[in-house]
Structure formats: structure tokens, C-alpha cells
Amino acid sequence: MSNGSISIALESSSSLFTKILHYTRCKNLPKGQSLHSHLIKTGSSSSCIYIANSIVNLYAKCHRLSDAHLAFQEIQTKDVVSWNSLINGYSQLGRRDSSLSALNLFKLMRQENTLPNPHTFAGIFTSLSTLGDSFTGKQAHCLAFKLGYLSDVFVGSSLLNVYCKAGHHLGDARNMFDEMPERNSVSCTTMISGYALQRMVKEAVGVFSVMLLKRGEDVNEFVFTSVLSAIALPEFVYVGKQIHCLSLKNGFLSAVSVANATVTMYAKCGRLDDACRAFELSSEKNSITWSALITGYAQNGDCEKALKLFSEMHYRGMIPSEYTLVGVLNACSDFDALREGKQVHGYLVKLGFEPQMYILTALVDMYAKCGNISDARRGFEYLKEPDIVLWTSMIAGYVKNGDNESAKGMYCRMLMEGVMPNELTMASVLKACSSLAALEQGKQIHAHIVKHGFSLEVPIGSALSTMYAKSGSLHDGNLVFRRMPARDLVSWNSMMSGLSQNGCGTEALELFEEMLHEGTRPDYVTFVNILSACSHMGLVKRGWSIFRMMSDEFGIEPRLEHFACMVDMLGRAGELYKAKEFIESAASHVDHGLCLWRILLSACRNYRNYELGAYAGEKLMELGSQESSAYVLLSNIYSSLGRLEDVERVRRLMNLRGVSKEPGCSWIELKSQFHVFVVGDQLHPQIIHIRDELWKLTKLMKDEGYKPDFDPCLELEGVMD
């Protein structure tokens, strides 16, 4: 034994104690460990229960729970403090698994007939709030009441947190808060954060104001952080500003959590300039400060700025947290920024981030939304047990990329694997059914919605009414629409689109009036739907007035879709030369020209105005159209005008540009089976029977007086084959 060890062995237990406590407070694990090993060597580690318990506590506070557990097991006669040291060590880790360990230890403690004290309950309630388990919380609440511990402010505050974290018990929480014999800054912070979680801004600010009046001296950085985080709506930004000033005046803005909450508050209220100023003025910045501003820009639609800040963060040597990365990946997803998303992915791998569920979900979502569905799928298959968010991301990804069949397949696989869908899953799979006009399957999903007890709120109600409307069941679509407890702009637009597409233009226009009457502000999609309805109904005058109203009254600049509706409207009404003038005044962009002249060309064919048709067709050739139907139509027009040289020229141009014709294709769903038909194929097993029926129908039509149109320009298959 060296001289040093002898000196430790001879130290009085009170001085050893002081050292252990000091190392615990400073979380100095190496010093603590060496002291522990000397205690074991000299046999004094188990001689005194205070020292033995303090060793358990030392390891627990340094987050070395396995060592704490070993030290705990070494204690021959454990007392309530031994148990509490270990239980609270697990509780304070704040993870699900550690919280469950704390609860198990509590059970063992009771089995060994050790009476819990208020310290035990403080830890147990902390674990229960981490787990969001208000059910067990109530049982423990009863026990704490029976033992007479509820008047203890530590027990009260931690129990309050159990009810606050389980949102639906917020009323119970408030009652408890009001009846607490003693309240302090911790109980107030807990109550404010509870309101913040439920977006109850007024209530949160109310608790803060009362506290300020009654216990001004108690207000600290925790209180400011929680109340600032509660203010997340633009209409409350003026309150946020006042609290921001107050925190500055009282010297709390130097606390990094208060500064972070201030940046977040301004960003959530859409005040990016103020958020930026708060960011620049914060004396200490950590990864949360950067995250707050990056996410703020991303959520307010400025993806470029978000990505720029992210690279600046890297440049300044600040290591991003997984939250920062998730924020940046979400920004990339929302703005189709695949290249940047891939860079972030590479960076993430380089930093050695474990592929945890939420990072993987953000990656899958980014790849799927940016159109790289195969990489999204690879990320998805990486996890053996994907959670519902990941399933939903994948399903929504397929829908966004137009692969609705795969989306439906994914949904079925998910159900078979026993994963419960959530409302976003349902909305996505309904969207797939709408696009496929798969009414029967849509109805089945509707049944799932009822069975799982989902309500008709946005987004489910909106997706459901759209599904019915797009599948032609306008009555059911309208029924769902009317039963929705609240509608947003998308719900109105979807229903209008359903009506307009199914030939109910008048109803669509009525719905538009109703929407304006209810005070919902239309967007550019609304006007696409309404102009399209006017076009289908032949309401030229109304269409013109709505087209003007869009920019004059609502400040919405017309886009290609609106110009297209206008050309279509004029074309259908036979006002072909007005349509030509309109295109020439509006089509400043190549893409616009390609789309608009194509619409006019079709209209000219319908009205057999070959002269203007040829003019529109030549415009399309000039602009380098890649659409086979344009070439076919133009060539048919020249053919019927007897201009065979031009026929030849258009045909050569088509070959030269490598334009090929997509065969026509149609499908129908019967008894949950899809029957697909491509022009000229004989693949269907009942094709002979089907043709027989078609022949009979054609004969019936002719008998009823139908005269087929033999205009050569309608024979799209004809001349070019």
C-alpha cells in the first residue's frame, strides 16, 4: 500500500464524505472512481450507509447506471435513500427505457417492504411524465395521497407534470395547481409548459402574469423559456415582444434557453427579421439556437436561407444535432431540393449519426418527396420494424410520385403487419384511390376510417370528399363535405374541383360564392377550378369577369393553368380568333405557348377551322413540341386540305425529333379488379365478348339517330401509321 492510500484510509469519514459530494456535484467521474476503489480496498465502502448511498448517487449522477446498480447491490442493508438514489438516477435520464427501470425498481422496493418517502415519489412521477402514463400516474397519486405526501411541493410539482404531459388531463392539472398548498417557480413552469404543449397561449400567459404579480422574485429563466415557447401564433406576437423585453430587463436573456425560446417564438409567429435579430444578439449560441432559426426559415418557406444558415453553422465549427439535421432535411423535402438533401445525407453519414427512426424518417421523406422513390424505399427497408410515421412517409411518397398502385400495396402490407394507421396515412391512401378513381377501395378505406374512430376533420374529411367526388359519387362527396366540422381552403378547392370535373359547373360556382361568403380567401387553385367550370359550362362572360377579379380583387397573378382555362373556354365557345389574340397577348414563355396553342389546335379541329388550326399547329412545330398528338392533328389537317407536301414535312419533323406516339389506354374497376385496355390489344380474356357488346351498342346508337363524325382530322390513328 502506498503512502497516499494510507492517508486516504486514515481519513475521517466526514472528510471522505465531503469529497464524494464534491465529485458528485462536479460530475467528476475519474476522481470519484479512484476514491471508490480506495474505499473498496480499505474496506470502508460498506461500513457506513451514508457513504455507500453516496457512491450509488455519484455513479447515478454521472449517468453510469450499471455501476450505480452494482454499488447498490453491494449494500447489505438498503434503506430508502439507497433505493431513491438508484430510482432517481434512472428517472433523471429522461428516456423511456430508464423510466421503465425506475418503475420496476419501485415495485421491488415495495416488495421488500421499504416505505417510499416524498423523494421516491418525485422520481416516480418524473418517470411517469416521461412515459406519458397518466393511468399509473393516478394510482401513484392515490398512494402518495394515502401517505400524506401531496403537500410536499416537490411531489406536487412532479405529479402536476404527469397530468400536464398527458394533454387530455390538463383540466385535472389546473385544478391540482389551483389547490396546491404551496406553489413556486417550478410548479408554475410546469403548468405553463402544459398549456404550451396544447397551444393554449392565453392560459399560459395568464399563469405567467399571476406569477409575475404574486411571486415576482421567483421568476427565473425556466419560467421565461416556457412562457416564450407557448407563444407560437402571429396574433400573440405583441405579447411575445413584451415578454422578450421583460426578460431583457430582468437579465434573463443571457440564459441560452431564453434566447433560444425568443428566436423560436419570433420564427413561429412568422417574424423572421425579429428572429434573426434575436439570434444575432444572443450572447451564447448552441446547436438549438441555430436549429431554431434554420427551422424557422424552412417553415416560413425560405429553404434557400435555411440551407445557407446550415452551411454557415458548419463553417463556424458548430456540430449540428439530429434535430438540426431533421429540420434541414424537411426544408429540402418541401422544396424539392434533392441535391442539397443528398449533401445533408452525406454529411450526416460523415458525422457518424446512427440511423435512428426520426432521422431515417426525415431521409425517406426527403427522397420520396424529391422524386427519388427507390432511395426512399431503400431507407424504408433498412428498418425491420418501421413505425407509422415511416410507413406514412413511404405511402405519401408513392402518391406524390404518381405510383398510386404501390401506395395502395404499401397500405395493405402495413395493415397485414399489424401497424395501426393514423389520419395522415388515411388521407394519403385516399388520395391514391382518388387518382385511380378506385371507388370500391375508397369505400373500404372509408369503412376503416369509421372503424378506427377517426373524425371527419381535415385532412381525412377533405381527402374523403375528394375521393368520392373524383370517383363520380358527387352526392357522397358533398355529404362528407357538409358533415366536416371545419373546412380549410384545400377542402373547398377539392370539392369545387370534383364538381367541375363531373360536369356540375353551376354547383361549383355556387360553392365558390359560399366560400367567399364564409370569409375563406381563395388561392390560385380556386381560380383554376372556377375558370375550368366556366369553360365547361360555356360561361364566357362570367369567365372573363372571374379572370379579372383574380388579380384585381385578390392580387393573384394568373399562371399557365389560368391562361389554359381561358383559351379552353374561348375555344369551346367557338371564339377561336379571340383565343388566338389572347394567346398572343399572354404567351411570353415557351411552355405557355406549347400548352396554349395545343388547346387552340384541338378547338380548331372541333370547329373544323383548318386554316387557324394549321396556324396553331405551325406555332407548335416552331416551339419544338414533343407531343405526338399535335403532329398527328396538324398532319391530318394538311391532309384534308390536300396539302400533301406539308403532310410529308410534318411527318419528317416528327421522326427527326424522335416523337413517338403513346398508345391510348383506358381502365375500369369491376368487383375490386382492374381491367386495362390498350388500343388494338387482344389481351383481355373476354375480348371477343366485349367487342360483340360494343358492336351491339353502336348499332343501338345508330338506330337512335346517332351519326358518326367521319372528319379525317378526328382519326388520330389514321394518316401517320
Next chain:
DNA sequence: TTAGGGTTAG
């Protein structure tokens, strides 16, 4: 003379 509660990014 050992052991306890609350905050920020998603």
C-alpha cells in the same frame, strides 16, 4: 448526515 420537481430545437 446521503436521495427529489420545471425550460428551448422536432
